[in-house]
Amino acid sequence: MxxxxxxxxxxxxxxxxxxxxxxxxxxxxxxxxxxxxxxxxxxxxxxxxxxxxxxxxxxxxxxxxxxxxxxxxxxxxxxxEKFQQPPEMIGRVVIGTAAGDLHSLGKRIVMGCLKALMVDVVDLGVNVPPERFVDEALAREAQIIAVSAMMVHTATGENGARRVRQILRERGLEDRFRLVVGGAPYRFDNELYQSVGADGWAADGLSAGKMIVDMIRGMKREAV
Ligand code: B12
Incomplete structure (x- = not known):
């Protein structure tokens, strides 16, 4: 059947x-x-x-x-809604598209995959200022900040993931959140995520979901 x-x-x-x-x-x-x-x-x-x-x-x-x-x-x-036992959500992600970037399709695919993998998702939309990623991650008690960027300048520029990392460092929050990135520029240069200060990247929605699930599980193990 x-x-x-x-x-x-x-x-x-x-x-x-x-x-x-x-x-x-x-x-x-x-x-x-x-x-x-x-x-x-x-x-x-x-x-x-x-x-x-x-x-x-x-x-x-x-x-x-x-x-x-x-x-x-x-x-x-x-x-x-119909699960026999309420499913245990694995964790929470705040996701958005970097400041200046209005491309939303990739982010929405990542969100769909995360939801199917039992990860709670807070969608911050497109053109998200770096401070907002951090403020929302704190307010929503997320584990992961996910920044999508489809253009080279929004992936590598001063108002994208790089700035999110800087804010985390300045506010002493680096142990609290993991920063992940994705979008076309990272597919063309697989080392780029490191130079913008991210902890991980993924080439597609499903790998993004699986990487994030693994990361949250790792954080929970470290916390024990
Ligand atoms: C569709 C599109 C648009 C649409 C966007 C519609 C929408 N609502 O999203 C519109 C028409 C609005 C648009 C506008 C522009 N665009 Co455009 N656009 C594209 C196009 C054709 C496809 C992008 C896309 O949706 N891909 C499909 C999705 C599924 O793939 P993805 O985003 O990569 O996402 C996957 C992975 O990357 C990953 N992923 C994505 N995000 C994340 C996040 C995390 C955390 C993780 C882990 C993984 C992950 O998982 C996703 C799912 O599998 C690309 C060309 C291309 N082939 O990439 C150009 C492209 C990105 N655009 C480009 C440009 C220049 C523009 C404009 C400046 C054009 C203009 N002159 O106005 C504007 C910019 C507007 C702005 N400020 O953002 C350039 C960027 C060039 C560059 N090197 O920087 C590209 C590459 C086209 C080109 N060859 O010149 N665009």
Missing amino acids: IDKIIKAYNEAVFETDKEAAFAVVYAAMAEGLSAEDIVFKVVIPAIEEMMANITRDPDANLAQHFMTAQIAAEVTEKML
Whole structure:
């Protein structure tokens, strides 16, 4: 039964048909599949398959990429309400696009993947001043500050991740938060994240989600 559901869900996602994806999910629940199985056996593998397709085919359709994450986030949010035991959220991320940068699609894909991986996400939007990343991370008790930047000057400039790192240092908050970055400039130069003072980077939404989950788990282990 599960194979049939996975196939139908993947087809709906491939067609970027959110309604069809939800119809598959609700039909599967009517047949007895649990909300937990839908998230962990259907939704997350679908993101993995889409990312694998994109890696194989650099011309893969952006709409499919985007909608896979969007549908994953929405299905996960609905399923969380139906989990038998309230799921333990792994941690919290504040995410935004660097000051001066209005590109939002990559960030939204990362958010979709994080939600499907049980990470709470606070979306600060686009064009976010560096001080706000830090203030919100403190106010929301996040573990991770995530800065998306699609342009070279917003990735490397003085008002992006570099400044966030400086503020963390000035306020003595470096032990409290990890800083992660992503976006096209980091894909072209895999060492760039270090020169802007970040603790990590990832090339796509799913790797971003997994890196952040590992980082939060590491922080929790260190705190024990
Ligand atoms: C779509 C797009 C736009 C759209 C944005 C719509 C939107 N709402 O996002 C619009 C039309 C608004 C736009 C505007 C501009 N754009 Co534009 N845009 C693009 C384009 C074609 C695609 C970007 C995109 O969405 N990629 C798809 C997503 C899925 O990929 P991604 O963002 O890299 O995200 C993935 C990973 O990087 C990672 N990731 C992303 N964020 C994060 C964060 C973290 C923490 C982690 C871990 C991972 C991670 O996971 C994501 C999901 O897998 C790129 C070209 C390109 N091929 O990259 C140019 C591009 C980025 N734009 C560019 C430019 C110059 C501009 C403009 C200045 C154009 C102009 N003259 O007005 C303006 C800038 C406006 C501004 N101030 O921001 C240049 C930047 C050049 C440079 N070297 O700096 C590019 C590279 C085009 C080019 N070749 O010249 N743009």
